[in-house]
Amino acid sequence: MTRVLIAGSGAREHALAWGCTRHPGVELVCAPGNGGTAAIAENVPVAADDVPGILRLATERAVDLVVIGPDAAIAAGLADGCAERGIAVFGPTRAAGRVESSKEFTKQLADATGIPTAGWRAGGVEDREALHRFAAELGACVVKADGLALGKGVTVCDDATQASAAIDACLLEGRFGDAGARVVVEERMSGREVSVFALSDGAAVRVLAAACDYKRIHDGDRGPNTGGMGAYAPPAGLDPAALLDDALRRFVEPCVAALRERGTPYRGCLYAGLMLTDSGPRLLEFNARLGDPETQAVLPLLDEDLLDLLTACARGGLAPGVARTLPGAAVGVVAAAAGYPGAVRGGDAISGLDRLDPGALLFHAGTRRDAGGTVRTAGGRVLTVVGRGDTLAAARSAAYANLERVRFDGMQHRSDIADPTGAQVAAAPGLLSR
Template sequence: MRVLLVGGGGREHALAWALSKSPLLSELWAAPGNAGIAEHAECVPIAAEDVAGLVAFARERAVDLVVPGPEAPLTAGLADACAAAGIRCFGPSAAAARLEGSKSFAREVADAAGVPGPRWRRFDDPAAARANVREQGVPIVVKADGLAAGKGVVVAATVAEAEAAIADIMESRVHGAAAGASVVVEECLIGEEVSFFALCDGEAALPLGAAQDHKRVGEGDTGPNTGGMGAYSPPPAFTDALRDEAMARIVRPALAEMARRGAPFRGVLFAGLMLTASGPRLIEFNVRFGDPECQALMLRLRSDLLGALLAACDGRLAETGLRWDAGHSLVVVMAARGYPGAYAKGSAVRNLDRAAAVPRARIFHAGTRAGPGGAVLADGGRVLGVGATGGTLREAYEAAYEAAAAVDWPEGFYRRDIGHRALR
């Protein structure tokens, strides 16, 4: 099969690596890709948001399947454009992608489906949002209603922090005009947070696995939220019984509600869950693989990823199963100093071969580009995902951190406590 992978981050490198192992694959392209993805695919200079350019390329090269990594092309209608061109696309329509494109829409769907979640309200007026925060008290969660690249959520411990978040999102528009047109203010759920993924074909759903992400930039889960500073899989707190409950009470009811609305969901549904004393409750839906969670999951997947994605596209999930490594995986994100704020690009990242030589380790490129003479240059905020597997989480942790320490990149930093709650 001829496959076009869309995106150029660590998630896409993990997907490219997994897809490259499929016996079904004959040719793999990535748009735009990165320096690491180029080891597995031919990179083409088409932006992930260039829907027309992606479809034109897919038609020209007789692509059999388009696999979008990030959410932006899905909310922009990539799956719809592929369908119109007669090309299979592993991802939801623009109408179904609103589950991530609008936090308030996702809450409306969840409420209609009876999915357990927090109390919430949407506000178009910042003064009204601030008044609600003062009325509800803290801790409280403030979310940009639109897409914010995983950074539009503030868990506020004080009223002043919540009001500052509302000002940043709605008045300063730090996440863009569309994302900040409104905010969703939610009850702060208490418990253990888990990222749970399910493959969906519009009707059936298949559990794809779970991971635990570390969103805060600093050790001990301190500082601002990021796109993710590391992840591990599987989370010990997410038992098989909780997985089954999440499928029965959250994933399948949401799928049924989307089908009822005439927007059946096909692709990977990412349910951010809080494991509370009363069971799993929905924090939010996303419509793509998480990053860095995808890296942790792909390290453990033993099934043919391409075959599973095709089954979701073709409505054959009911006859599909997945096999997983019985061990553990852990991924440490190396980011440019200053992230998630301003950071510099262009510094050289050295000794990647030495890091990759650590037993059971694997390096995923997130924000890199090729430089002169085969150099690898930092080209983003999150630059590398340094992952490893192990029979225990401790073994995976030690291998991943041994590999991270081997990387020579003074301009970067990483947390040294990924997996700390589970390891305790």
């Protein structure tokens, strides 16, 4: 029996738990988990970033592996605490996780290692005027809170006026608290965005997959940023082998090597957000964990034992290269509560969960089961419905057909995930499909 503790409560963690159940003889604990993980694991009400609480739970249950889902748990030092107690852990230490928790650190690392990225400048309130001038020089630019802001700390600006407002919102108004005490202002790149997920044991790197996600709340990429409203894999219109090979050589391996040389080896998932520009791929960001909702689209296509991969990252011995994937495509569409990404209400009953097709997948996020067994809303992003198919069109059709069977008061979702007419499905220069 292999005992695994998954720290987190989102659809990503439900997908990880689902993936681990395919390994023979596994016993799962989720902390705190959600209404979906309750069906396949024991949920324990301990927050993922409650490091002492997670460590106590891991010790009490004699777990063989701790799997860290959210960035907050990484920034809180959960992996450090596990390492100090000799508990195998999938997820980077706080120091290695700075590739996500500090945008400025990532920019410095990229420049030092020759990783292609946008021109940039960073600073705090004392540098406010210089940042305004730099934004004016750029015109169209991007303003990023340096720290973790739940995926909402990025403002894409069309001109210097918008950029100045975004800078001041961070530095003067405290919109993102400590996360916005410093900001990065960078050149606004044009092209198509893709996300590449790679695993590392601190030395070897194994590329897992690539995906495309949809960050804005409304169709056509309108409205405020969210944690993600949908994703699909693999990216359409691209040569997947060329994309993954390029990402491995030019982005992921240099980052992992640099962190190892600095004495902070990276163990876990390194997520490279890339912009495919006319002059080639350039780095948008690194994240120190699997993406949400991309994980929900990527894991159903994995043709390897997920738990074996996670364990190899934690203990060493990961085979380098590119992971095997199944043919076809997967599309995940997020259903969110009314008001998201702002204030949302919880407690609404969710119906239709038992009406999905056998081949469809449903990953819970902001859900809970009440005393009577009814699943109710309990967060902003409520669930992800995933459709699979031989083609992207078939997977998209399956996802939306099944999503339409799910209902709760105030439910909202995008209708253009994996839309063939959208920018995220268009071909990109230099990486065209065969």
